[in-house]
């Protein structure tokens with residue numbers, strides 16, 4: 349067992365971990381160690397080529413967790429999480445959207461008002477990127493390179509003008525005014541046409557700093573904590589890890605250990621180290637350091653479904669390349685190699701919208717929403733083993749009811765349009781492709797109320813580099829409001845598409861399938877699936893509400909230990925979360941430096 353000593357040990361060289369590594373080592377007096385379970389993909393073409401991102405899930409660069417069978421969806425759902433330098437930013441589909449101001453205000457209220465106002469968050473977010481507009485103009489000078497296309501292409505124009513024609517004018521995905529369609533930014537460097545992600549943006553420029561040590565293929569198995577003899581906070585001593593399957597080693601942290609292992613692995617490491625529900629720890633023979641049953645609870649994720657519409661024969665879609673037809677694939681590769689354009693140069697999901705549900709606005713709409721909320725509340729059957737505090741459950745419902753559903757300036761759903769068939773109605777076969785030409789609209793529930801959990805099932809250190817030894821239950825649709833809202837979003841989407849011009853005229857005539865709400869509910873139950881936006885499992889809330897970390901991301905009951913990653917977000921962001929994760933890490937880097945000065 350060798351012993352190394354650093355000021356700060358960062359556990360997980362992922363999205364948040366590398367932001368912190370970069371910012372903390374700006375101070376030459378801080379010696380920082382980053383330990384990352386995965387390997388370095390800096391020269392891997394599948395990592396760097398934007399359109400290749402689907403090849404990265406279910407690969408050695410993915411932890412590939414699974415949920416337990418989901419009662420209300422009658423199946424298991426896979427949970428990809430990046431396992432590489434850059435973490436999930438190394439395998440994600442790189443859409444970059446801000447969240448609503450209401451969400452950040454919601455976090456602030458839940459953490460007792462500790463410095464999380466929207467202006468501070470937005471300033472931190474803006475520090476993370478340089479945005480390259482289609483016009484060639486660049487805004488900002490942050491490390492992450494973002495490209496945003498124009499709304500002038502055939503389908504982009506059809507989507508943006510189509511939504512405009514039914515009352516949702518175009519917005520900007522970064523400034524994030526809710527209401528209409530937008531062309532989302534992607535973390536792609538316009539100069540190289542390659543993916544810009546935490547490793548290339550935040551690590552590569554500082555790899556040579558003498559105060560930064562990064563170890564890959566190194567899995568932390570435990571945080572070393574020491575209980576206080578006087579009953580005060582425990583102390584953090586360092587971490588225990590296994591490198592390349594070798595012997596167990598330790599590293600000592602003079603100042604802090606910061607967990608940035610992601611929404612499943614951060615709570616897992618807390619529990620393995622004795623911070624968790626006493627009953628669980630006892631059952632696994634783990635010495636209890638802090639009894640906090642909220643560790644690993646409050647797991648949230650955007651549930652989604654979607655609709656497909658058949659396109660006219662005389663328009664172009666990218667179905668052939670999605671079906672992997674030889675000629676189309678060759679053309680896509682050629683376009684990317686020679687011009688940096690075509691389906692390989694993008695996620696193919698940039699045509700987006702974050703939309704309210706107008707049926708809940710105005711006095712009558714609000715009455716409808718209130719009635720639906722009351723009915724859902726009455727029908728909600730809490731899981732007896734779920735420790736959610738009544739105060740947080742109520743605050744969460746109030747946020748979704750008052751700040752989201754009834755607020756015309758807030759988004760109920762995140763929508764992604766694409767000119768190809770997506771297999772929403774065959775969720776068990778994501779590779780399924782239909783013949784012909786199609787457009788698809790993915791429909792995400794922005795702010796779910798269903799809260800799941802992730803907990804360890806074993807104390808065995810030799811499982812920590814795998815997906816074994818952890819039980820993830822998202823409890824999708826366990827809160828009845830989620831089904832009600834998502835079913836209404838399905839109806840709303842079909843109605844919007846049936847009226848949106850010029851989009852509508854590029855589609856074959858279709859009969860509405862979801863005028864009957866029960867048909868929409870049934871469709872949601874059959875087709876809904878999880879996105880890859882896991883949050884909430886080490887929630888930043890007051891201890892009374894059921895928090896795991898405070899507003900400065902310090903773990904309750906332990907000195908010198910923080911969590912800073914997607915797991916601290918107590919309420920799910922409105923749309924794709926990576927922008928928020930970068931913004932939160934930038935904000936945290938500022939106050940962590942202050943606290944350590």
Ligand SMILES: Cc1cc2nc3c(=O)[nH]c(=O)nc-3n(C[C@H](O)[C@H](O)[C@H](O)COP(=O)(O)OP(=O)(O)OC[C@H]3O[C@@H](n4cnc5c(N)ncnc54)[C@H](O)[C@@H]3O)c2cc1C
Pocket residue numbers: 359360361362363364365383384385386405428429430431432433434435436437439440441442443444445566567568569608609610611613614617812880881882912913914915923924925926927929
């Ligand atoms: C397939 C996919 C597609 C996505 N698409 C989008 C998108 O288009 N837009 C968007 O905004 N968001 C997207 N997301 C979500 C977004 O990427 C994540 O929310 C975000 O990157 C999470 O950052 P994080 O810092 O919390 O964790 P991560 O970036 O996942 O970092 C955690 C790191 O910790 C490491 N680690 C874990 N346990 C240990 C251990 N015990 N020891 C050492 N290291 C450990 C992991 O290997 C990983 O590198 C997607 C996610 C996935 C998986």
